Amino acid sequence: MIEDFSSLFHGFGVAMQPFNIGVMFLGIILGVLIGVLPGLGGANGVAILLPLTFSMSPTSAIIMLSCIYWGALFGGAITSVLFNIPGEPWSVATTFDGHPMAQKGQAGEALTAAFTSSFVGALFAVIMITLVAPLVASFALRFGPPEQFSVYFLAFCSFVGMSKEPPFKTVAAMFVGFALAAVGLDSITGQLRLTFGFESLLNGFDFLIAVIGLFGIGEILLTMEEGLSFKGRSAGINAKVVWETWKRLPRYWMTSLRSCIIGCWMGVSPAGATPASFMSYGIAKRTSRNGANFGKGEIEGVVAPETAAHAAGTAALLPMLSLGVPGSPTAAVLLGGLLIWGLQPGPLLFVEQKEFVWGLIASMYLGNIVGLIVVLTCVPLFAAILRIPFSIIAPIILVICAIGAYTVHNSVFDVMLMMVFGVLGYLLKKCNYPLAPMVLAIVLGDKAEENFRQSLLASQGKLGIFFSNALVSTIMTLGLIALFWPLISNGLARLRTRTAA
Amino acid sequence: MTCSPKHVGLGAVAALWAATSLAPLPASAAWEPSRPVEFIIPAGPGGGADIMARTIQGIVTKHNLMSQPMVVINKSGGAGGEGFLDVKNSAGNPHKIIITLSNLFTTPMATGIPFNWKDLTPVAMLALDEFVLWVNAEKPWKTAKEFVDAAKAANGTFRMSGTGSKQEDQIITEALQKATAAKFIYIPQRGGGAVAVQLVGNHAESTVNNPNEAVSHWKADKVRPLCVFDSKPMPYKAKITATMSWSDIPTCKSQGLDIEYLMLRGIFMSPGATKDQVDYYINLFNKVRQTPEWKDLMENGAFNQTVMTGKDYADWVANEEKRHQQLMKDAGFLHTN
Amino acid sequence: MSDHTHGAGSAGPSHRAVETGVGIGMAVFALIVIAGSIKAGIGWGAEGPKAGFFPFYVGLIILVCSIVNVVQVRTERSRGDLFADWGQIRQVLAVVIPSTIYVAVVPWTGIYFASAALIGFFMRRLGNYAWSLILPIAIGVPLAFFIVFERWFLVPLPKGPIEAWLGY
Structure with missing residues (x-):
């Protein structure tokens, strides 16, 4: 352990060299660009980075790569808050309160809260990696198909029990999401389903296309109906906004801590950042005193999902390094980088490549800090984007959406699909169908089904497998409690009044 | 050589190197990529094909084997069908190559996706993967x-x-x-x-x-x-x-288990490629094979280092297809309806 | 978000009609899903549930919910709410129609040219800007995207005859 710390400090020393600090800034800026433009993914980042990395030392290359990673994580929140377009699945929950805040003229506050929470979540996870890496890696191994399914089950339950919309509409919206997620290849039987012979449906409905349409285009249409302007136009551009927001944030320490823990757990398990963000939002909404205001622009509703998502995104690096399974597309970027340098992730990476691993961890600390500084200084700039008149920014958003939809599968069909989802999003929202459960189902539906069926294969059809050990039983029970929480809390309240009387 | 002036130096060195150390082909291949080359992986990140393709990307970049960058893209949808159909539908675009695993045969057989390896242009077998x-x-x-x-x-x-x-x-x-x-x-x-x-x-x-x-x-x-x-x-x-x-x-x-199975790790490119274009990639992969990084990959992954190009390769693939047809039929995995 | 105060005398489709339409649309979607699932097999085969097992019940649930939703809307006493008045719908269509045309022409003209046209059209039609402002933005923005995507990040986007003429 002492040896590890000295490696870590050595890593810090290397990372603090002026050249490497410069590399960090470059990486962060590239990363933010990747995060902001939905059409750019990690693969592209690696492609442009590669020639550069062979001309610098491996350490500088690692630093740059991990800074791209941070930049992309931070960048995802920007479009979610400003335009209601989540660039990554785990930014969806950030739109629920982030965008309403921007509409109320509080884009600066929302962005500051989002960036700061990302920072806190990621920092918490890095500290966890530093201190208990080997322990955590063996915890990750305990998650087989039934455990994975129970995590998804918990994510759905903690989110569904809380919708304000009419129940039949909520269920309908969610199951439309499940149906869309089922289209394409059934991974268990290796058979195509619901494609009706269309080649374009082979890949199923990608989350990104659905979300760009439902949220991004749908939002533009709603804005048009209400008369041509983003409500955030009055956003005050004030450098002090960061400071003002920071003064408010410590109040939510409890939410923050809980979200960090949920995030680390989800990241390691490795269910990933998406269920973490939804689960954290759902739980914050239930337990917060301001729960009723969630969805209308409550700052706590930004803190919860952002903290959890980035704690998870960072914690997911651990199974990636020690087991070689990337938890997210962005983690896959890092994996690609390792392979290119001839480093094979696996249990021995921490032993055989000590220098490298601790250098990476040191650069994660510093990159996270540099990233926070860069994005916070830009908050007024980002908020100012909302001052651009609607008739100029709207077509530009449309173009960005189209590019984003196209690049998912390089298919023009997807761009048309995005447009269909846009109109659908407008209609559904006006008819009081909640879009969030639908998106959650599109993102997690096929994975949940896959794990459910893998479990049943293993147990030969017995549902008992979901209560077959302490870990899976606990998570399933938590899920059931979350699902029936309204009934349970009612019952408890009644019990309390009775004993009082 | 159709090189721009600033590439002449590098190109000449590469050509010289190719001519002296390998010389499998005339060094003055008439075609060179003029845009970034997309390297498609019909599988997800972390698997065997992914590891190999990303290692190749690193080798090509590090040793400057190509004047244009190589971009690696995972297209794993539909058991790899997404990747194969993408290349199939890019006829006449020589800037797209794909690495294969057995799903080259099994995916169309099991799902009925309208694709056959004959839709693509075979380039080279890089190695065979053991199980x-x-x-x-x-x-x-x-x-x-x-x-x-x-x-x-x-x-x-x-x-x-x-x-x-x-x-x-x-x-x-x-x-x-x-x-x-x-x-x-x-x-x-x-x-x-x-x-x-x-x-x-x-x-x-x-x-x-x-x-x-x-x-x-x-x-x-x-x-x-x-x-x-x-x-x-x-x-x-x-x-x-x-x-x-x-x-x-x-x-x-x-x-006592009389079972043999080896899997193709080979390269195909988009349909309608000219001989010059195929030769360019054959030559490129020949150079890749000479690097120490490639040797490490082969050794670490214990690959069977069989290499084939041209007609040998196409015949081998055709034979393998027949074998898979039989294997899939015996197992009851063929697409019905 | 959907609570609007409508001026007296404004006209438009009623909320009820649109909701009924959405409900019926979902029911049709559900039927398609059910049909597709039956084709894929909805039983419990040798390898556990077959491919169509889950989608079949998902489709069934959507069908039931959409029927309930339609019945609720139809039986509720109509409050004469409007979904939106015609003026608002015209506004929405002012975005939907040009965007749809945009999406439809991208395969032929490439994304850059179509984007320039879309931005120009919006600024002229909805913003009434002078051409001296429109032209730099309409040309500059796609150009910036071109540099970022094609040159920096090496992402090929759809290109048409104009780019081909310029040598891309």
Whole structure:
């Protein structure tokens, strides 16, 4: 352990060299660009980075790569808050309160809260990696198909029990999401389903296309109906906004801590950042005193999902390094980088490549800090984007959406699909169908089904497998409690009044 | 050579090098990529094809083997059908190449996706990938026979984790069941990396991972190889663990399991490519094969280093297709309706 | 978000009609899903549930919910709410129609040219800007995207005859 710390400090020393600090800034800026433009993914980042990395030392290359990673994580929140377009699945929950805040003229506050929470979540996870890496890696191994399914089950339950919309509409919206997620290849039987012979449906409905349409285009249409302007136009551009927001944030320490823990757990398990963000939002909404205001622009509703998502995104690096399974597309970027340098992730990476691993961890600390500084200084700039008149920014958003939809599968069909989802999003929202459960189902539906069926294969059809050990039983029970929480809390309240009387 | 002035220096050096050290082809290949080359992987990140393609990307970039960048893209949708159809639909675009695994044959056969390898232009076979029977190192089975006996005694409750459904891993599992009369529950996962983790976590009794998908866990003594599905042991003698090298793994045949299966790691490109274009890539991969990084990859992943191009390659693939047709038919995996 | 105060005398489709339409649309979608699932097999086969097992019940649930939703809307006493008045719908269509045309022409003209046209059209039609402002933005923005995507990040986007003429 002492040896590890000295490696870590050595890593810090290397990372603090002026050249490497410069590399960090470059990486962060590239990363933010990747995060902001939905059409750019990690693969592209690696492609442009590669020639550069062979001309610098491996350490500088690692630093740059991990800074791209941070930049992309931070960048995802920007479009979610400003335009209601989540660039990554785990930014969806950030739109629920982030965008309403921007509409109320509080884009600066929302962005500051989002960036700061990302920072806190990621920092918490890095500290966890530093201190208990080997322990955590063996915890990750305990998650087989039934455990994975129970995590998804918990994510759905903690989110569904809380919708304000009419129940039949909520269920309908969610199951439309499940149906869309089922289209394409059934991974268990290796058979195509619901494609009706269309080649374009082979890949199923990608989350990104659905979300760009439902949220991004749908939002533009709603804005048009209400008369041509983003409500955030009055956003005050004030450098002090960061400071003002920071003064408010410590109040939510409890939410923050809980979200960090949920995030680390989800990241390691490795269910990933998406269920973490939804689960954290759902739980914050239930337990917060301001729960009723969630969805209308409550700052706590930004803190919860952002903290959890980035704690998870960072914690997911651990199974990636020690087991070689990337938890997210962005983690896959890092994996690609390792392979290119001839480093094979696996249990021995921490032993055989000590220098490298601790250098990476040191650069994660510093990159996270540099990233926070860069994005916070830009908050007024980002908020100012909302001052651009609607008739100029709207077509530009449309173009960005189209590019984003196209690049998912390089298919023009997807761009048309995005447009269909846009109109659908407008209609559904006006008819009081909640879009969030639908998106959650599109993102997690096929994975949940896959794990459910893998479990049943293993147990030969017995549902008992979901209560077959302490870990899976606990998570399933938590899920059931979350699902029936309204009934349970009612019952408890009644019990309390009775004993009082 | 059609080089812009600033590339002349590099190009000349590369040409000279190619001419002196390899010279498989006339060094003045008339075609060169004028745009970034997309390298498609019809599988997810972390698996065998992904590891190989990303290593190649690193080699090409590091040794400056191409004047244009190489962009690696995973297109794993529809059991790789997404990637194959993408290349098939890019006729006349010589800036698109694809690395294959057995889903080149199995995906169209199992799903009815309108695709056949003849839709693409064959470039080169880079290597053949081996399959090894792995169990968790905590389990008592030291030989394939002990494992099979235990599987029989377990009465069909042993779980075999593998990549995808109705693909190579499940084909081998079927063959194993036929050869031994033991019954396995086959549980499909999304990629070779995830499969290996299932085994380490004891969520499956066995896997048939490729060597480079499991090697890092083997080094850490988390998994144990029982036998290799090839006609002869692998040639690599360097020790991987304290006591064993790849060459110490017996063939399955010698253990009483008469099953052989090797998988193509080959390159195809978009339809309608000219001879010049194919030659350019053949030449490129020849250069890749001369690098020390490639040799490390081959050794670490214990590949069978068979290389083929041109008609030999096409004939080999055609033959392999016929074999898979039979294997898939026997297993009842062919697409119906 | 959907609570609007409508001026007296404004006209438009009623909320009820649109909701009924959405409900029927979902029911049709559900039927398609059910049909597709039956084709894929909805039983419990040798390898556990077949491919169509889950989608079949998902489709069934959507069908039931959409029927309930339609019945609720139809039986509720109509409050005469408007979904939106015609003026608002015209506004929405002012975005939907040009965007749809944009999406439809991208395969032929490439994304850059179509984007320039879309931005120009919006600024002229909805913003009434002078051409001296429109032209730099309409040309500059796609150009910036071109540099970022094609040159920096090496992402090929759809290109048409104009780019081909310029040598891309």
